[in-house]
Amino acid sequence: MQVAIRSGWRRLPPGRIALIALAALRHDQRLSDIAGGNGVSASTVRRRLLEVIELLSARAPRLNRALKKIARKGGVVVLIDGTLVHTRRRTGDENPPNCSGKHKAHGLLFLALTDERGNLLWISAAKPGRSSEITTARLR
Template identity: 80%
Template sequence: MRKNTSPAEGTEGLVYQCRLPLSSATLDLVAGLVRGHLKKIGSRWRKLPPGRIALIVLAVLRHDQRLSDMAGGNDVSASTVRRWLLKVIGLLAARAPRLDRALKLTRSGGEVVLLNGTLVRTRRRTGDENRPDCSGKYKAHGLLFLALTDEKGNLVWISAARPGRSSEVTTARHNKITARLRAAGLGALADLGSTGLDDDPDDPVIVTGRKATRGHPLTEAQKEANKLVGRDRAANEHGFADLKNWRILTKVRMNARHATTLLRALLVLTNAEIHR
């Protein structure tokens, strides 16, 4: 019997195929943005065509594939894949609506939006930079984002990243959400974390449930009102669930500025998948 002492792995790496659970419309959207950008800057060629570049970037965003793995399977360098990724994220984020425009679009379809916050986990920092990202509420390190959805749970706007130790009320006041909702003629439903956010209790635009205290338990009417608010807010959680299907958000390895660009790019991709 002849022994085979040669290594199982040759000089060429092994490549496998993996299904990407996205629609062709999303791929066409990203490929069109890449193609338009190359035409705008007058680029003659790239290592791969725009369709392949879009597919690689979507695989990194959806499955959180390592850049070196994607580079090895497509005969390019990891730095090239990183450059494509950052460029596509920037192109997509530029299409995300800002708060005033998002409220104007929502006003044409309804009179109520849903407000909620979420923590996107990040890598733990070292030294003094570690403390701002530590969230006491979630007992984890991350960045805080606020989002608005319509009554059906479709994301319409996402805020800039704030340190994880920030509260949802502080973040909402930083973005002047109450004043902009009142100017747009819209109301909002929020959870108990936004209690006290509205500065006009006689004419509130942000409706939350009631909190019980040690000496003042909730009445039956207040409990029923909390159930109604929670039932109407359930669609908001569906919007965050759609956003976090992008596995790159499992643990973000970016600073706050780049994380804001990433979340806004994923907002555009999420809406493209929902409304395809």
């Protein structure tokens, strides 16, 4: 389902928004630093970043679809594993969901599906760190 963004104008072109998303997600740049370099506010950068994340997660395939695609291609063996990507501790109400009791650390949980050679076939969207791998796999 695609939803049109109803905005009469944008201060940043789509290419710049993509670059901002890469800087924030890949290189963990602070939003205020990115905002200052692009002549917009930090809240504008945050809104654009959340739009990009929502767009990417909407386009990501579901686990059952990925498994069906692998089966159609003749794949026999797949390995699924969860990994916790460590993040900085957040304050306030957003803190507890990202704390993993198993790892005793804050982070986001990702599930990865690989073939027998270790080639990545599918990766899930980020889930809170407190989620377990089996529950996340059932919900995907």
